[in-house]
Amino acid sequence: MRPHFLAIPALLASTAMVQAGGIDRSGQSINALFESGRYAEFTFGAISPDTSGTAVAALGGFDSGDMTSSYMQFGAAYKADINDRLSYAVIYDQPFGADVDYPTGTNYYAQGSQADLDSHALTGLLRYKMPNNFSVHGGIRIQTIEATAAVPFVTGSAGPFAGAPYRVDGDRDTGVGYALGFAYEKPEIAMRVSLTYNSKIKHDVDTTENSVLGGPNRSTTDIETPQSVNLEFQTGIAADTLLFGGVRWVDWSDFDISPANYGTLTGGGSLVSYDDDVFTYSLGVGRRLSDTWSVSASVGYEKSNGGFASNLGPTDGNKSLALAAVYTRDNMKITSGIRYVNIGDAQTAIPGAAPAANFEDNDAVAFGVKVGFTF
Structure with a gap:
């Protein structure tokens, strides 16, 4: 198996975790850690979701229009060997x-409702190779988050359409977590299985709220980005043919954003929360066509859990199809891919109306490019 052929599983990350698990975006991949020699990569993704719903008749039956903006994802990584057994990687991503x-x-x-959440993470990892094809890895993740939201229909007065609109602004905050895992490799058949645990990261976000209760009202909102586990595998199944895939579990049921005044206005409601953990599955096949070209196709699946979704994230599960190619020349490899995502149908709710709207037949398209250098 040629080295550039082994890069095919990374295509899953280069086309982004579109709509996966609500606000999960990068998948927190550590694939760069397993590259050979000294290696650097840069990743760009452009994602265009189309998400709209229709209010129930009691709320007028109006269409929402497309409520998800297109966005871009960036990533980078650097990996190097310290000696025959020990190596390290530094990885930048935008996880949520x-x-x-x-x-x-x-x-x-x-x-008129709006919400923006930005995150940036820098992860430093060490990997130690043992003599029996096993290796262990672990390190520290430093993460920042920043968020704002405006929810005009939350007013705290009689009826959802009257009174002063609600707005919240959360300042940028930095938190620290860790990653731990192990891997097993059998290079002669291009086999690798890795398991990585990502800890939750706590943030104490300085928050400013404006609403019918007055403002600006300042407080601290505790936010914990969720713990997760990534199981990833690849193996040769025939000459120049690779099977790859993975399972990602995220502890979304423990995730909650509840600014103080928002809870008062909604009788204890959360601005963003999820009832269930999320499992995201992927499976694909790659094929080396020549010394310079490899291609792959993969499918993804995330179960629909039912119940009511947040008005700021009206999705429930998804199915996806990705096509990708790797071009290799000398010490450079260019990975490009496109992913189509069928976003799961969801229902939303507001006080006094459950369901409030139905979101159906939505989708997203993502395009990703990754440029890697071995030197």
């Missing part, structure tokens, strides 16, 4: 995010 913008002028109950 949200870009919500309900258009105005639609008469939809959530018109």
